[in-house]
Amino acid sequence: MIGAGSAGCALASRLTERPDTSVLLIEAGPPDRKREIHIPAAFSKLFRSEVDWNFSTEPQEHLKGRKLYWPRGKMLGGSSSMNAMIYARGARADYDEWREMGNDGWGFDDLLPLFKAAENQERGASAEHGVGGPLNVADLRCVNPLTQAFLEACEAAGIAKNPDFNGSSQMGAGLYQVTQKHGARMSAADAYLKPALRRGNLTVWTQVHVARLLIEEGRASGVEFFMKKSPDLQQVRAAREVILCAGAIGSPQLLLLSGIGPQRELEALGIPVVADLEGVGGNLQDHLNIGQSYRCTKPVSLSNAESIPNVLKYILRKTGPLTSNVAEAGAFWKSCAELAECDLQLHFAPVHFVEHGLKNPPGHGFSLGAVLLMPRSVGRIYLRSADPREAPAIDPSYLSNEEDLAPLSEGLKLVWKLLESKAFDAYRGQEVFEKEDAASYIRAHAETLYHPVGTCKMGQDASSVVDAKLQVYGVPGLRVADASVMPKIVRGNTNAPTFMIAEKAARMILE
Numbered sequence: 352m353i354g355a356g357s358a359g360c361a362l363a364s365r366l367t368e369r370p371d372t373s374v375l376l377i378e379a380g381p382p383d384r385k386r387e388i389h390i391p392a393a394f395s396k397l398f399r400s401e402v403d404w405n406f407s408t409e410p411q412e413h414l415k416g417r418k419l420y421w422p423r424g425k426m427l428g429g430s431s432s433m434n435a436m437i438y439a440r441g442a443r444a445d446y447d448e449w450r451e452m453g454n455d456g457w458g459f460d461d462l463l464p465l466f467k468a469a470e471n472q473e474r475g476a477s478a479e480h481g482v483g484g485p486l487n488v489a490d491l492r493c494v495n496p497l498t499q500a501f502l503e504a505c506e507a508a509g510i511a512k513n514p515d516f517n518g519s520s521q522m523g524a525g526l527y528q529v530t531q532k533h534g535a536r537m538s539a540a541d542a543y544l545k546p547a548l549r550r551g552n553l554t555v556w557t558q559v560h561v562a563r564l565l566i567e568e569g570r571a572s573g574v575e576f577f578m579k580k581s582p583d584l585q586q587v588r589a590a591r592e593v594i595l596c597a598g599a600i601g602s603p604q605l606l607l608l609s610g611i612g613p614q615r616e617l618e619a620l621g622i623p624v625v626a627d628l629e630g631v632g633g634n635l636q637d638h639l640n641i642g643q644s645y646r647c648t649k650p651v652s653l654s655n656a657e658s659i660p661n662v663l664k665y666i667l668r669k670t671g672p673l674t675s676n677v678a679e680a681g682a683f684w685k686s687c688a689e690l691a692e693c694d695l696q697l698h699f700a701p702v703h704f705v706e707h708g709l710k711n712p713p714g715h716g717f718s719l720g721a722v723l724l725m726p727r728s729v730g731r732i733y734l735r736s737a738d739p740r741e742a743p744a745i746d747p748s749y750l751s752n753e754e755d756l757a758p759l760s761e762g763l764k765l766v767w768k769l770l771e772s773k774a775f776d777a778y779r780g781q782e783v784f785e786k787e788d789a790a791s792y793i794r795a796h797a798e799t800l801y802h803p804v805g806t807c808k809m810g811q812d813a814s815s816v817v818d819a820k821l822q823v824y825g826v827p828g829l830r831v832a833d834a835s836v837m838p839k840i841v842r843g844n845t846n847a848p849t850f851m852i853a854e855k856a857a858r859m860i861l862e
């Protein structure tokens with residue numbers, strides 16, 4: 352297996368529950384030893400560090416030619432070791448649509464037992480929630496007063512309270528539940544991998560970069576890799592299957608490097624074609640976020656999180672603002688009342704979050720952003736060269752479909768309205784971005800919400816890469832199991848859906 356991220360850790364753990372299987376899991380990044388990985392409020396300190404792939408997109412034509420920064424985890428746990436820990440599954444309709452696209456066994460009713468099997472819901476079991484699973488799902492231990500102000504603002508704007516975004520309906524405003532245990536992050540490595548390491552049938556290699564897949568006699572038979580400090584390529588072979596879990600960027604990149612992809616593109620780079628699969632790297636979808644940040648006139652925001660009393664609170668009692676996931680609350684909403692499903696999601700942070708927190712003004716602040724949940728714009732990942740050390744080109748083509756702009760503008764107007772409402776009067780200082788026409792504001796300030804998916808699409812049409820059993824078309828012995836197989840992005844954050852994909856893959860493989 353390649354990639355010890357959300358899907359890789361979960362799948363390796365489930366497969367090795369059976370003593371007659373044996374798994375080698377190969378991860379390019381290091382073990383998850385950095386302290387900031389485990390302290391929830393510190394996650395953005397991992398950006399641009401050695402545990403981040405530190406990707407950038409191609410210049411985005413419809414975002415004033417800007418290249419957007421895309422963080423991705425490069426360590427045990429992958430992106431689940433640097434994400435904002437929000438536990439959200441998406442809407443029932445998302446998965447029913449996957450099934451309607453021809454993917455038998457992928458409707459919501461098929462998948463709910465898998466979401467539940469993955470989960471240990473601290474509120475207890477219910478029709479929608481499971482207990483006893485590896486992934487702890489908790490309520491926040493410390494809610495900032497600014498977050499309470501956001502919830503009041505929503506209520507005053509007619510957005511009803513929703514205590515459970517993963518319950519019967521997504522719609523409404525509320526606090527997010529988080530993948531944490533005892534006030535610390537629970538990554539895929541914590542939930543699934545570490546408990547499984549005691550098993551003799553699981554081997555994990557870290558700081559080993561897979562360069563390409565070995566395809567011998569038409570079958571995936573292993574991988575070629577290099578170690579951090581040595582340029583030499585080495586090989587390792589699999590007895591049964593090779594499983595790609597390198598994420599929505601890494602998985603299509605490795606398929607392309609191995610000659611599995613659009614023939615013309617591969618030939619242009621001198622890569623021998625193993626399978627002409629048009630869809631590899633295509634169907635790239637992401638959630639584009641448009642936000643505003645205000646200076647806060649009271650010293651209550653998370654900028655204080657690292658004060659000595661707060662550090663002591665965290666060390667001694669695992670509570671206080673350092674347990675915050677930053678994006679503490681949010682809402683699911685409709686840009687137009689007639690829609691059957693929500694198409695907007697809000698994330699509120701009781702702190703500045705300007706350009707991923709990398710360009711925060713000094714002092715206290717608070718931020719709110721809106722994402723378009725079902726973008727029509729679709730992009731792609733492609734190779735710049737046949738060199739596995741070079742990052743692939745990432746072109747999400749944000750807003751290339753003009754129909755995305757109107758609903759996102761509605762989201763932005765809702766953000767402005769809520770931040771300017773009475774509930775924030777006691778806190779509101781100067782705005783960070785000057786208000787202007789919604790479209791130009793979006794083009795100037797929109798950023799990723801970190802949810803790229805879809806680049807090894809599951810389906811039956813000519814643009815599909817894997818079938819409903821996640822087997823790569825035309826290459827026996829090879830599967831993909833991670834966020835890249837989603838045929839369509841879901842209405843929500845993508846970590847819980849990725850765990851579900853791994854749970855489903857494990858069952859299919861073991862069967």
Ligand SMILES: Cc1cc2nc3c(=O)[nH]c(=O)nc-3n(C[C@H](O)[C@H](O)[C@H](O)COP(=O)(O)OP(=O)(O)OC[C@H]3O[C@@H](n4cnc5c(N)ncnc54)[C@H](O)[C@@H]3O)c2cc1C
Nearest residue numbers: 354356357358379429430435436437561598601834844846
């Ligand atoms: C900053 C940030 C915040 C986010 N916040 C949330 C949130 O709050 N809630 C939520 O639900 N989702 C969130 N997400 C998204 C979520 O974390 C991802 O959708 C999910 O982790 C994807 O899982 P994956 O297994 O597909 O990929 P990843 O978890 O990214 O795993 C891929 C793994 O493969 C490894 N790899 C890649 N290429 C190679 C190679 N060539 N050789 C060896 N190893 C390789 C990588 O190092 C990585 O460990 C966030 C993501 C980020 C980056």
